[in-house]
Amino acid sequence: MLKVSTAPHFYSPVDTRSIMLNVIIALVPAGLAALVFFGLNALITMVTSVAGCVVMEYLVCRYWFKVPSTTSDLSAVITGLLLAYNLPCNMPVWMTLIGCFVAIVVAKMAFGGIGKNIFNPALVGRVFLFISFPIQMTTWLKPKIFDFLNVDASTSATTLTLLKHIDSSTSATMLSAKEGGLPQYWDMFIGNVGGSMGEVSAAALLLGLLWMLYKKVITWHIPFFYVGTFFMLNFIFWLSTDSQVFDPLTQILSGGLLLGAIFMATDYTTSPMSVKGKIFFAVGCGVLTFVIRNYSSYPEGVSFAILIMNAFVPLIDMTCHSRIFGTGKKQKEK
């Protein structure tokens, strides 16, 4: 039987699943870094989180929406991985599962599933856990390279917590804090610091970014303008106040900034579509992160910054459009 179809008769080999697969590949280095620094605990949390998200999406599709399951597009795997990367490695399993529930059922499926959620599911899950269980969410294990069981678990503060401490103290404690150890740039770059599983290793995250740029999964605008805005603000304040708090490099390498800028803010569904919109969005994220980190009671501001900007995405999309061919300033009469 002949088939008739509307043009075009060809399709690009890229589909939703292959895009998601590329994001997962980009997330692998950070996952490996987490395994290296936090051992078995990290693996348990990751597996729980991914499994939890996938199973919940499947259940919602089957028994609530009564439609074929959408888990095969792998987006739930990404949500699970990102949620795990945003948790400390010694998170109790049941708490992780609560996070999965909030991320998938409340933040994603309740809005209608993939492509329709307003807020980044993994971030909603993380923020929910962060507000509900502040102690567990801020108890960071000291990283131990290649010690898989991580037996003698001693806790450590994150760089950001240390910075916060400096901020609210006299110069005397500042000195002691320095002795107590703001980590070295190198340690922060490779990830040998306390923190959430996926956020510690800047090197691994940058590898992921390069992969996604190479595969054209994302454009460079959001990561660049997010980190760039944040850097510039810190730089200006650093120069004008001479306070170590604003040391731009420490600020960028610490906390979830890179994880957020590379993987969370670039989430397709919850970021603007036009290039102009993306730049707006990223600059907004950068400013908010700076404000929350330095002028709120929280040490970390990436999650809140991105979630707040997520809410503005529909508005940004309504106002920022690409230039229609043949109009605009490029048009000059010869």
Next chain:
Amino acid sequence: MSKIKTFSKGGIHPQKYKITSDVPITDAGIPDMVVIPVRQHIGAPAKILVQKGDKVKVGTLIADADGVVSADVHSSVSGEVTKVEDAEAGSGYYEKMITIKVEGDEWEENIDRSPNVVREISASPEEIIEIVKQSGIVGMGGAGFPTPIKVDVPSGKKVDCLIINGIECEPYLTADDRLMQECAEQIVIGAKILNKALGIQNAIIAIDENKPKAIEAVQKITRSYVGVNVQVCATKYPQGAEKQLIAAVTGREVPPGCLPIDVHCVVQNAGTVFAVYEAVQKHKPLFERVVTVSGDAVNNPANFRVRIGTPASFLIAKVDPQQDVGKMIFGGPMMGTAAINKEAPVTKTTSGILLLKQTSVVDPVVSACIRCATCLDVCPQGLEPFAIANFVRNAEYQEAKKIHVLDCIECGCCSYSCPARIPLLDFCKLAKYEIRKKK
């Protein structure tokens, strides 16, 4: 050599499949019967001049242009008119067609059948326009816009640039590619003829990078012709679209709702220019064209010189088709139309006939939009296909109009690259139909 140029925004790089670019053009021969539609162009159908039983020769005028936007139709064979009634077109609809039973191959006397190239352009600009009009020449790239209208510059408009479109950015198709390789000089003379008609001195032949042989062949000729230059363009779809080509070559952008003439450009397809040469220098009206017959369900893909009105089945039989043909496409795979009737005739705008295997024709599974913005990135017109699709789903056509759906050039980049396989172009087309209907 000058820089390789291209348009600034959007575009895609589909697989090329130019498997026939080294296959020389061969004569397809004359079928027993040809079916010539009277509407092979944009505009009003031509008025039929013949009746059942009339004898016609090759090149005899059988239908006369009806109004300004219309084109003459000539017989492509000699023989007897057997039917003047509706016949099934490729789409399955019935259209007015003239069926001619072939008897011999007798041409009209004034047609110059010799192979020598006529270089001297003796016709005056007015004569050229008149000859082009009487030869029934239309844009042979696919749209079928009557050429005389484009060449006859309305008073008050200024033209300073003639662009010959040798891009052929559709996968599979190589008709223009081969024509430029084999008949480079005729095309260059054709460009000079159009120059004369337009009253300008220069012409740019735009060819894309992946046709090195055509570039070489044309460049060899242009050395001895003043004012005709080759511009190499990047291989990117839809580089061959009129607006995108003008942007690439001249840097000028045609504003929405305007024509190329408004930015002082005239664009003609390479095949059309060849037809102009033949009409003006050889007195040969447009009754044959080069057609690529290709596709993955074809064992011997080929480029044929085909008489207009030849049934597709006649050509298909010559290329050794496989058994499991799943789709037949008239034109290229990006913008061509799928046909359901294998007896449908080749028209002036048929640049290719593609046969695709049953297995390579898949019904894509449509999933939810993930807002990846790919459609925004690839749209060469700067539109937002996802937003248009959302408006059309809610039947809000006027809203779609506000976001410029009428500027869509229907290139298909959005549908091609959508990872969720949403038929974005279909939504855009539907919006355009509905908006035009309301007017």
Next chain:
Amino acid sequence: MSSLILYNALILAAIAVVAAVVLYFAAKKFYVKPNVLAEEIAAILPQANCGACGSAGCQDFANKCAAASEEDFRNLYCPVGGKDVMAKIAQKLGYQASSHEKTVAVLRCRGNCENAPDKVEYIGLKSCRLASRVFVGKTGCPNGCLRMGDCVRNCPFGAIEMDPKTGLPRVDTEKCTSCGTCVGICPRGLYEIRPVGNNGVRVYVACNNQQKGALARKNCKAACIGCMKCTKVCADVTVENNLSYIPTTVDAEQYGAELAANCPTGAIIYTGKSNEQN
């Protein structure tokens, strides 16, 4: 402490007073005098805003009614609300109610899966309006139903649904308000608004194919072939372009059964005493 409470209370009270004054003047300034009669009529109307009456929505229709003289009022009719609603409006206006017959949309095609089997497969946006511009349709009939359900999706009353057995849309006579949306949306113009008829007895030609008989039959067994047999049963039946048409004036109860029985292809549908319809 107490002074703090006092200050707060005073400030809030002051804001409240200012806001109240602003609101008062705004309400005065932007006051729109309602047309009481039109409002009352609008309340009677079905508020479907389908535009079937020819007005731009129910409010517009109500305004027209309110302003109409008794003579003009006779030309106004809400096909959705039907006789009952018009009687109520007439009562409100103190006019005589006009007598309109209830009508229903009928599909003039019987090209179901059996009569007109699919010849090709269609891939793309499932929309009749788009597909009809791409090709002739899966069945090959250039005038027949494309079976992709634009009418189903666009019916404002949910009165049309796809019959999975026949592949054709089916109109629910009860729900259909003859608003005319389907008539406008169908690219083949297959819908016709016809009187329901006494006890739902009506007869009509369920075919729109204007090709010659043999050609029409090639694609669809139930096509009208223009054989003129129906014109012999009832002289009012006309055949034009190889297509028969039974005017609404033909008495269905008198001729219906015979017309249907005489049609060699079964293109004429006669609904008996029950509301059955293929």
